[in-house]
Amino acid sequence: METQRLMRVVMFTLCLSAMSGLMFNFVLPDMREEFGLTTAQVSWVSSSYSLIYGVGTVLYGKLTERIQLRNLITIGLLLFAVGSLVGLFSQVFWMVLVSRCLQAVGAAAIPATAMLIPIRYIAPERRGSAMATAFVGLSIGSALGPIVSSLVASIADWRWLFSIPLLILITIPLYRKYLKEEELQSSGKFDWLGGGLLTAAVTFLLLGVTNGSWWQPLLGLLAMGLLIIRIRTAAVPFVDPGLFRNKNYTLRLIVMFIVSGIGFSLHFLSPLLLSEVQGLSPGWVGFVMVPAAIASALLGKAGGRLADGRGNTYLFLVAVGLLLACFALLSTFIGISPVLIAVFLILGHVGQTFVMIALSNSVSLSLNKEQAGVGMGLMQMLNFISAGMASGVYGKMLDVKSGIHWNPVHFYTEGNLYSNIYLVLAVLLIAIMLFYYVQFGQRESEGIVLESPN
Numbered sequence: 001m002e003t004q005r006l007m008r009v010v011m012f013t014l015c016l017s018a019m020s021g022l023m024f025n026f027v028l029p030d031m032r033e034e035f036g037l038t039t040a041q042v043s044w045v046s047s048s049y050s051l052i053y054g055v056g057t058v059l060y061g062k063l064t065e066r067i068q069l070r071n072l073i074t075i076g077l078l079l080f081a082v083g084s085l086v087g088l089f090s091q092v093f094w095m096v097l098v099s100r101c102l103q104a105v106g107a108a109a110i111p112a113t114a115m116l117i118p119i120r121y122i123a124p125e126r127r128g129s130a131m132a133t134a135f136v137g138l139s140i141g142s143a144l145g146p147i148v149s150s151l152v153a154s155i156a157d158w159r160w161l162f163s164i165p166l167l168i169l170i171t172i173p174l175y176r177k178y179l180k181e182e183e184l185q186s187s188g189k190f191d192w193l194g195g196g197l198l199t200a201a202v203t204f205l206l207l208g209v210t211n212g213s214w215w216q217p218l219l220g221l222l223a224m225g226l227l228i229i230r231i232r233t234a235a236v237p238f239v240d241p242g243l244f245r246n247k248n249y250t251l252r253l254i255v256m257f258i259v260s261g262i263g264f265s266l267h268f269l270s271p272l273l274l275s276e277v278q279g280l281s282p283g284w285v286g287f288v289m290v291p292a293a294i295a296s297a298l299l300g301k302a303g304g305r306l307a308d309g310r311g312n313t314y315l316f317l318v319a320v321g322l323l324l325a326c327f328a329l330l331s332t333f334i335g336i337s338p339v340l341i342a343v344f345l346i347l348g349h350v351g352q353t354f355v356m357i358a359l360s361n362s363v364s365l366s367l368n369k370e371q372a373g374v375g376m377g378l379m380q381m382l383n384f385i386s387a388g389m390a391s392g393v394y395g396k397m398l399d400v401k402s403g404i405h406w407n408p409v410h411f412y413t414e415g416n417l418y419s420n421i422y423l424v425l426a427v428l429l430i431a432i433m434l435f436y437y438v439q440f441g442q443r444e445s446e447g448i449v450l451e452s453p454n
Helices: 002-035 044-063 069-088 093-107 109-121 124-155 158-178 192-211 215-233 241-245 247-263 265-276 282-310 312-332 338-365 372-399 416-441
Strands: none
Touching: 002 044, 002 069, 002 093, 002 109, 002 124, 002 158, 044 069, 044 093, 044 109, 044 192, 044 372, 069 093, 069 109, 069 158, 093 109, 109 124, 109 338, 109 372, 124 158, 124 282, 124 338, 192 215, 192 372, 241 247, 241 372, 247 265, 247 312, 247 338, 247 372, 247 416, 265 282, 265 338, 265 372, 265 416, 282 312, 282 338, 312 338, 312 416, 338 372, 372 416
């Protein structure tokens, strides 16, 4: 019973975290006008949050080896609240930027600990349902974020958005109650150099994608090379190189990276499709996308039960099937009624939620206790990097004007480019489904899913 209450607290925390990550994207024009900034300047409100949040998940994951989980989440949530207070009373742009950075430093503790709590507190045979509870929180937050942002901005100053994350303070005593004292796994010096190289690699790679430059990705690759040398030579490296010799782990990370990038098209391309092809206003675009987020929240627990009852591979194949149906329908009926587009998006969003449950659960089961912190942190970070890179790739693809369509059953005069992109994504999903089934499906029963990490 206590573990169920704990997972509900995790769900609420993730909901507020997801809302905070999204809400401020909708008021950037208001900030730009108030402070007299360019679009590039004000975009750092989102970019800085994303960069710190992405890297912070791994750093917090590593720190769980040295700091009690309940102390780490307490520190993170307090920093998150302090950042929110700074933003609430900000009068100049640099204060807004500082507040978002502080929020990100604190919020990064949330996904890191949220993925570890099921590993440490939930039996493997019930872990799928626990993971599903966490992702339900993310789905609810994603659905509420745009709605709350539009509502607050329409009736009050945008700064009041910073008051909503303060609700997270009520979870601290609950975490202190339900999270027990644990035996720490690591001793010795913390590999700050390795952590710094990882931070530099991720930062430069994401900045390169965002800015479209060539030298920043080169610096990122250089930092990555130095990190590889560091983890092979350090006495106590930031990332144990043995982690990447775990085939079950590394193959699933690769699959997650690719599928996350494909799934991100639902968030990146769908609003543009509804605006440019369907001709909807921003308000109606949000309205069309809300049912998909709500469906993901309502059906998330069903995905968890499928993972526990039928296995992670079964859930993964069902999830990819839903995504495949979504993209095939979008590619074929790109110019149909927005109501049916909303139905197609439900298939895709539910499929993406199921994919994340299946992969997160199977990744957690492929790690031993000593590897779990940094291993799950790396998973979260790669998921974030995938979304960042995908946005750059989709943006470049949309710049290519094409009057032809590749889907032979697409008969609409508009939306050819979107139809082609969704068709390519559907083909990629078929390839991933076949690879995953061949690699895991023929030998993975739930007795084998509780794999040794070798």
